[in-house]
Amino acid sequence: MHRALFTLAFAALMAGAAPVRAGGDDLRWLQRTGFGVDAAAVQSLQRLGPSRYLDAQLGPEQPLPASVQAQIDAMPISSTGIAALFAQADTLKAAIDAAQSDADKQAAKKAHGAFEQDVLQQAMQRNLLRAIHSPDPLRQKLVWFWFNHFNVFSGKNNGRLLIPDYEENAIRPYALGRFRDLVMATLKHPAMLVYLDNAQNAAGKLNENYARELMELHTLGVDGGYTQADVQALARILTGVSVNLRGEARPRAAMQPGYLHEGAFEFIPRRHDWGDKVLLGQTIKGTGFDEVETAVTLLCRQPATARHISQQLATYLLGSPADPQLVARMTETFQRSDGDIAATVRVLFRSPQARSAPPFYTDPYRYVVSALRQGYDGQTLGNVQPAINWLNQQGEPLYGRLTPDGYPLDGDAWASDGQMVKRFEVARAIAGGRAPLAPSSTPTPSYQWRFAQSAGVQTRNVLDRATSPTEWNLLWLSAPEMNHD
Amino acid sequence: MTDPVRRRLLQGLGAGLLAGSLPARLWAAPAAAPRLLLVFLRGAYDATSVLVPYRSDDYYRLRPNIAIATPDTDNPAAALQLDDQWGLHPALQDSLYPLWQAGELAFVPFAGTDDTSRSHFETQDRIEAGLPDTASLASRSGFLGRLSRVLQTTPGIAFTAALPAVFAGGDRIPNLALRDAATAPFDPRQSALLADLYRGHPLEDRVRAGLEMRQDVARMLAGDMQAASRGAASSAAFEQQARRMATLMRDQYRLGFVDVGGWDTHVNQGGAQGQLANLLGNLGRGLAAFRDELGAPAWRDTVVVVVSEFGRTFRENGNRGTDHGHGTVYWVMGGSVRGGRIAGRQIALSEATLFQNRDYPVLNEYRSVLGGVLKPHYRLNDRQLAAVFPGASPLDLKLL
Secondary structure, X not given: OHHHXXXXXXHHHHHHOOOOOOOXXXXXXXXXXXXXXXXXXXXXXXXXXXXXXHHHHHOOOOOXXXXXXXXXXXXXXXXXXXXXXXXXXXXXXXXHHHOOOHHHHHHHHHHHHHHXXXXXXXXXXXXXXXXXXXXXXXXXXXXXXXXXXXXXXXXXXXXXXXHHHHHHHHHHHHOOOEHHHHHHHHHOOHHHHHHOOHHHOEOOEOOOHHHHHHHHHHOOOOOOOOOHHHHHHHHHHOOOEEEOOOOOOOHHHHOOOOOEEEOOEEEOHHHOOOOOEEEOOEEEOOOXXXXXXXXXXXXXXXXXXHHHHHHHHHHHHHOOOOOHHHHHHHHHHHHHOOOEHHHHHHHHHHOOHHHHOOOOEOOHHHXXXXXXXXXXXXXXXXXXXXXXXXXXXXXXXXXXXXOOOOOOOOXXXXXXXXHHHHHXXXXXXXXXXXXXXXXXXXOOHHHHHHHHHHOOHHHHHHHOOOOOHHHHHHHHHHOHHHHEO | OOOHHHHHHHHHHHOOOOOOOOOHXXXXXXXXXXXXEEEEEOOOOOHHXXXXXXXXXXXXXXXXXXXXXXXXXXXXXXXXXXXXXXXXXXXXXXXXXXXXXXXXXXXXXXXXXXXXXXXXXXXXXXXXXXXXXXXXXXXXXXXXXXXXXXXXOOOEEEOOOOOOHHHOXXXXXXXXXXXXXXXXXXXXXXXXXXXXXXXXXXXXXXXXXHHHHHHHHHHHHHHHHHHHHHHOOOOOHHHHHHHHHHHHHHHOOOEEEEEEOOOOOOOOXXXXXXXXXXXXXXXXXXXXXXXXXXXXXXXHOEEEEEEEOOOEOOOOOOOOOOOEOOOEEEEEEEOOOOOOEEOOOOOXXXXXXXXXXXXXXXXXXXXXXXXXHHHHHHOOOHHHHHHHOOXXXXXXXXXX
């Protein structure tokens, strides 16, 4: 009886859906270029074919739906720069110091904490609104990938006030651009300089933290052939690369030759080690910030960097272990194009492996965004807070990775016993529709389409045993087909 | 089989929870199987601040802002004297110092790996793998995973949200984020439906074991939490977590793993007080709570080993912090540990004896040290030990 009921409901929904000609192979390819499948992506793929669809995904950013853009525009972080955020935080901090009674002090502390948390929440909402609604899911996916590659943690120092600008201005504009630009943008951003302590790195007071991760994680990779002496040389090159969070140039520092100041980034010549350095066997003369530009170019052009980045991209997009031949072809393109990210990713999605690589378990971010993209299928979500919570519950909070290595890219890292059960709990929350996400939680055409295209016999048999539509949703959202790309 | 918790568990299984899908050995821990808890301090804690080389003039000269004062019973910020060379960080005074005095805690300085990458991630992976330095890490096998296979009837558990590399290759090791553990999320009917979705799938075992464990652990902890609420334990997260770990390891599991992060103190590390002192205080209280909750009989056959990927620089850096180093200090504690002493090969610390003019040398290689603990603890023969730490020779530090 239940079976008949649900089948009928689906038939009705399917009747309203776009005619679908794409096969299961296309479904997997589409999932891998984006987040799940939604009606707009299916139609777009049918209209353009895979090659032009991919070009569009790799091309200039396409506009968000107007109502989503309006939500983002209305966020205070969209019109408040770093210096202004710090000015507001400073005012709230001054109120803590000025408070007379313990109760007032507590209240002022709470207000300050709430302000910083609200700034971070806005960034989370902006990120998820884009990921769920953008017609460029591949770009949004790579924004997540690059943030994770150049990871910073919201819980350290002023992280909450710096991360919205970091994602918006250091990561997003370069997600499909040139790799060296991405490295330089993160290098000059206070979120990175504070997180990896380079803001304090000065001649005679060397701090190696950022120099090491810049080579180990961001460019060459741990087996990239550098030594402890290279770490120290790069740390010396990076001395004086610092931050100025309040925005105004420091008058005395500004008098020094070589002083630089752009937004919250500052190069302080007095703190720089002006001696010559030897990095990866190449002598770099002590010339100030130019040394940093030279060193970054040197790092970005190393074959080890091309290999490391290609390997990471392939692991994230097609699962682990990455196909060595594909990685070799991506590496070759990365080097030949001087680090053109879009060209490198194009090689990946034009390869046969983009369709044939075995299904892999998706991380929580891809899972939640995919479920919502196809579950709400073009309807605008008024409130993405539940999605933020689901990421927290699954151990992959936005901006919440403590260590600079970022979250694991390998799907298996998310599929332990405990994580599988947690995933089912999140599936139930999405399925229940109790979360105030959007006007309706009725299964949508693309949700149905993915079901029709991919659900195996075993899954269909289990779904037939569901005793309510909510339970059917829970089971379908928990099924292997919905948890693998 | 008189243990009420285990009886309840068996009844639950008998009622056909997820009929017959669970490997029997998970439930058949012999009452006498010794326990091992491995605590991994991720981020490389500053061992020089825990085991303070207070005889070294260079220590005070090279750490002008963050050194711990030489032992002095009138100074609460001073190191606690352990012997004529070493002192203990004062943040551990109420938690672990009593264990030292009771002879249940030993330290192994100059411990670590021969890996000199000074990379957190590579060195952590290497230690968790426990393979020779020349071995590829691609085999995805961890030393606790191999130990669990060797021991067969000694169930393991990771108290972490994700399964750590150290348990990779193990025989069905469950993992559990303890903040989730209090209630079972799905009833038996829904659990069965969910498990059936993965019938024949490579993830099937994980799904079944995960669902069943949540039901069973929820039952075990329900009784425990009621009993413990009298004590109104501190809300410090690790302490509460450690109590839950103890409950589960007392009754059900024998090999445990937990990690604690936040130790990468490049800036403003602090001295007797501050960032590192707070972390140590929490850790010490958690470990003391673990012992307390486990109870004296279980503590007698329990060993807790605290490790970290490497030590930190002997000199403080320009930011009153420390950078990545090499050798570190391992902690070994337990009811039958021959503690109250500093074990293993040692040298007098001075600027001249530093490794690469920077940090501690490694004189006690971690696989040898851990092998030397595991061998007597689990009565492993040479073949079994070679399966856990291939190519390593155990270093008998007479810790057990």
